[in-house]
Amino acid sequence: MRARRRGVWIAAVLIGFSGVARADTAARVYEAMKLETAQVLAGTVLAARVVPGEAKQVVAVVTYMTGKKDKEGAVNVVFEVFASSGETLTSIYSRDLGSENGGNVGQGDLEVADLDGDGVAEVVVTYDDYTDALIEERSGEVLAYGSKGFETIWTGAMKYDATRAARSVPEDRRDRYKREVAVMESLRTKGESLVMKKTMIAVAGERLPEPKVVLETHPRHPDTE
Numbered sequence: 001m002r003a004r005r006r007g008v009w010i011a012a013v014l015i016g017f018s019g020v021a022r023a024d025t026a027a028r029v030y031e032a033m034k035l036e037t038a039q040v041l042a043g044t045v046l047a048a049r050v051v052p053g054e055a056k057q058v059v060a061v062v063t064y065m066t067g068k069k070d071k072e073g074a075v076n077v078v079f080e081v082f083a084s085s086g087e088t089l090t091s092i093y094s095r096d097l098g099s100e101n102g103g104n105v106g107q108g109d110l111e112v113a114d115l116d117g118d119g120v121a122e123v124v125v126t127y128d129d130y131t132d133a134l135i136e137e138r139s140g141e142v143l144a145y146g147s148k149g150f151e152t153i154w155t156g157a158m159k160y161d162a163t164r165a166a167r168s169v170p171e172d173r174r175d176r177y178k179r180e181v182a183v184m185e186s187l188r189t190k191g192e193s194l195v196m197k198k199t200m201i202a203v204a205g206e207r208l209p210e211p212k213v214v215l216e217t218h219p220r221h222p223d224t225e
Contacts, residue, residue: 025084029060032089033078039064041075041106048112048121050081051092051145058082058089061108061125072103077127079110081150093150097127101139104130113183116191116220120145124181126158132168136161142181142194144220153220154194163202176202182215194220 026045030037043062050057061079068074076098082089098105107128112121122144129137140158143150161176162169177200185195200212 025058026060028087028089029058029080029082030062032082032091033060033062033080035062035064039067041065042108044108044110046110046112047084048123049119050112050121050123051083052120055083057092058084059110059112059123061110061127063106063108063127066098070103073098075106076103077105077108079108079125081123095125097125101129101131106130107138111181113181115142115181115183115186115194116144116189117187118191122153123150132165134162134165134168140179154196154218161202163205163207166205172204174202174205175200176207179216185215189217192219194218 025047026043027037029045030040030043041063043060045058045060047056048059049055050059059081061077063075063077066073066076076096079095079097080091081093083092084090097108105127109126111124113124114120115122122142124140124142126138126140129139131137136159137157138159140154140156141152142154144153145151157177157179159178162174163176165174177198179196179198182195182197185197186193189195194217196216196218198214198216200208200214202208
C-alpha cells in the first residue's frame with residue numbers, strides 16, 4: 001500500500017506542474033522551430049511553469065529528420081522553451097542536442113517536475129546517443145531556472161549498456177545500468193541536492209545475480225555555480 005501511495009504521490013507532482021499541450025500548440029512549436037510536420041519523427045510538448053511567475057511556458061523536445069545524407073546527421077533532437085501569449089510563441093531558451101553531441105542522436109523526450117518544492121518545475125531532457133554502435137546509451141540532463149536563466153544541475157547517462165563493447169571499453173567499465181530521478185528523495189533535501197536512483201544490472205561485463213539499487217546524491221546550486 002505504501003508503494004502504491006508513493007507512486008500516486010509522485011504522479012501528482014509530475015501532473016501538477018505540467019500538461020500535454022494541445023495538438024495545435026505542437027503544430028505552432030514545429031512552425032516556430034522552422035520544421036515541416038513531415039520532418040518530425042517524435043515530439044513531446046508540455047505546458048508547464050518552468051520559470052518563476054504565474055504563467056506557464058511551452059516546453060518541447062522534438063526529434064526530426066534533417067534531410068542530410070550522412071548517418072551521423074540524418075536525425076536531430078532539439079530542446080526549446082517558449083513564452084506563450086495568445087497564438088504567439090517566443091523562444092526563451094534553445095538547445096541543439098545533435099550539434100552539441102556531434103550528431104548520432106535520436107528519440108528525444110522530456111519530463112517536468114518540481115524537485116525542490118519552490119513551485120517551479122525542473123526539466124529532465126533525455127535522448128539516445130548512437131556514437132558507439134556497441135554501446136546502448138541514453139543521455140540525460142536536468143535543468144533548473146536560476147538567476148542566470150536555465151542552468152544544468154546534472155548531466156549523465158540515464159541508461160547505459162557497454163557489456164558488448166569488448167574492444168572499445170576497458171573491462172572494468174563494461175557496466176549496464178539505468179537511472180531515474182528520485183522525486184521524493186530530492187524534495188526531502190529542500191533544494192540542496194538532486195537525488196538519482198541508479199539500478200546496476202551488470203558490472204565489468206558480469207550480470208549481477210539481482211539488480212542493485214543505489215541512491216546518488218548530487219549537490220545542486222544553479223545560482224552559485
